[in-house]
Amino acid sequence: MPRLLVIGGSDAGISSSLRARELDPSFDVTMVVADRYPNFSICGIPYFISGETPDWRDLAHRTREEIDATGIELLLDTRATAIEPSERTVELMDARGTTEMVPYDRLVIGTGAVPIRPDIAGIELEGVHLLHTMDDTFALNDRLADAEAAVIVGGGYIGLEMADALSQREMAVTVLEQLPSVMTTVDPEMGELVGRELRTHGVEVRTSATVRRITQEGRALQVAGDGFDAVTADAVLIAVSVRPDTALAASAGAELGVRGAIVVDRGMRTGIANILAAGDCVETWHRMLQRPTYMPLGTTAHKQGRIAGENAVGGDRVFAGSLGTQVVKVFDLAVARTGLRTAEAAEAGHDPLTVETEGWDHKVYYPGATKMTVRTTGDRRDGRLLGAQIVGHRNGQVAKRIDIAAAALYSEMRVEELSDVDLSYTPPFSSPWDPLQVGAQAWAQAAASGSGSEVSTALR
């Protein structure tokens, strides 16, 4: 029985294992998982911390029993310490430190990413946390048990989800962001809306704030640096960014590329025979940029993992590529983007124009209507849609609206075509023209009139 060995138990690992089993049950599939928590949804950690998901066990995409039922073998608390491609073996080490050489016919590396430890003095102090594993999550949760104030270093999506979560525990939360606005995956105008939402919910937000050192005063921690007054807290969470975990792949001789991620082809194959890789440890092909990027996201990990699993057992599936689609909930806001923003588009050789519009999520005469801000980016030269950003209410179907734009980008639609698509309408859910279509029409008008970046307002 040929063996597929999968290293990693998160999104990419489980997706490739499941797909391989589904397509070719003749393969023995063994998953090597560094801790005791295979197939956990790390995107769910903020909701365990907030208390919205009280039982951490619910964060598993599948229970142990469900995985066992698929016939996948799990090696928990086991680390892969080295790969020997010429022998087709992996060295595994269990919790007691015992090592063993295990043979494979195909190998999928899904080692994921690790949080970046920024150069901050005192980062090793008790009460300063980075989030990576479930054990990290439990450690933070313990620390928060009697904490009243927290500092979050980093105003990206994880930092802001955690600000939301800690506020729900009625903690005083300060977010420190090095750049001039939070949520820099969207335009500063949109980041401003997010910053306002944070402040509305009592979060202190300091932008252009560089953290230099953390010091201890009894149990309290003081966070200091440039551009902000020092803040005292009971806990500090560092959520700056992540980097691919590639030590194992490098040990096998795999080539590393963008931001140190493993180089793979669009079939998720490394350059080494019989070794594939997927998820947060690999480069991600960008469909619009037509080049590899580093884009550690759960959706991407699932897609790549599924392809790696299929190709590991003889398939020939190609990754369609990322569109850079993302959504995050911050208090009552949904913040979403897909495609390229002005600067990214210009860098890629486009002649971008971005137009901002407002629209209601549904007819304003039906109860509960909320406004959303839409930014539409297209190429002036050929009218092609390049990207969209939406900030709106969490109940405003913002996530699936950005997905309409994502589907349009996938097919290289022109901006005006977005307004031609026969979208659904009933007063409780939308308007005859969806806010995306109002945006597309305003964009077309601005492009035709040769104007620069433009702000239009909504119609009822």
Added chain:
Amino acid sequence: MPRLLVIGGSDAGISSSLRARELDPSFDVTMVVADRYPNFSICGIPYFISGETPDWRDLAHRTREEIDATGIELLLDTRATAIEPSERTVELMDARGTTEMVPYDRLVIGTGAVPIRPDIAGIELEGVHLLHTMDDTFALNDRLADAEAAVIVGGGYIGLEMADALSQREMAVTVLEQLPSVMTTVDPEMGELVGRELRTHGVEVRTSATVRRITQEGRALQVAGDGFDAVTADAVLIAVSVRPDTALAASAGAELGVRGAIVVDRGMRTGIANILAAGDCVETWHRMLQRPTYMPLGTTAHKQGRIAGENAVGGDRVFAGSLGTQVVKVFDLAVARTGLRTAEAAEAGHDPLTVETEGWDHKVYYPGATKMTVRTTGDRRDGRLLGAQIVGHRNGQVAKRIDIAAAALYSEMRVEELSDVDLSYTPPFSSPWDPLQVGAQAWAQAAASGSGSEVSTALR
């Protein structure tokens, strides 16, 4: 100053007027409106009747002042009674019966549709209502003031929206539908889910029920016929279907086509020089069937009206075509469809396969997750996506999920590509694989295994 005369004050009329003004302010634009309610959202009538929209004035897409600000001239309580194309004049009659010949340079006909009066004895009785105009709405509302029980004849989307509305007034509601299931714009399996929702909320539903006669007993009305026991009620609403209102266009010599609707080209031009038409009175080009159909919907009316307005002032815009996208709220359900269903697809020469799956609207560990049922239809021969249907909770982003499928249909995506699109994900709003993508994957698997219609179940 050239004059654009627009006959009709609803969606198609206002869209064409606004677009014409926007593109060419040198045109004088005059709208002829049969009643005093220009630019009213007739889709909003159920929410006025339910009480969710207490003030009927809010149903206007735009206020009188907003329309006046655009420079559009309104002739209210005015009917167009005849068109003389050779003279380029229209005969107008005001509320007092005074007629006048008014010249035009371009004419847009947007006379809409009228409810079909089925052949039911007693349909003319007091208390039996058809809904068309705002005055009809007020008459029904008056009748309902002290009514306790209502019968709705017709289980299509208007009938069911009204069943929802009247139940909110705590009335006893019976829906009588001639066909074997309600909501026949979706598959019977989906119609069954809708029927269950109606019953859960106390609505009596009788299918395969043909109404023959209505009789009066004091103030009460008795509704009788074949396939159901006679029902007594204080009010009867007939919501069977609509037909295009084409008497005026026919008087001008316009050709009539599918279901008696006005024949137009994809630029919304009738065969008569300088006369365009749009909305519920015209044939609608179906993008997938590549032939005209009759599809009276607000979204379509807005799109066609916009094109008619543009082409009336010298443009050359082409209607991209309908995909048959629709959504309706019935109590706590959203019921949505786009594209072709099995029978429609087979009739159009496809080799359709439909697969049913279930999925959660977002990660089940985050509070408030709800299940939805997805039916995915594709062509076995080339894998092309042909249609999708979703029934889910009203808070489950169902409307915008069907729109993702609509965007995919617009671009002639294959079913499997739907699973390749980089859609957004965060636990409060979705899953790493959207339910549409789970459906696409199940479809591909069923198609590959050569199976018939298939029902799969959801993953967490």
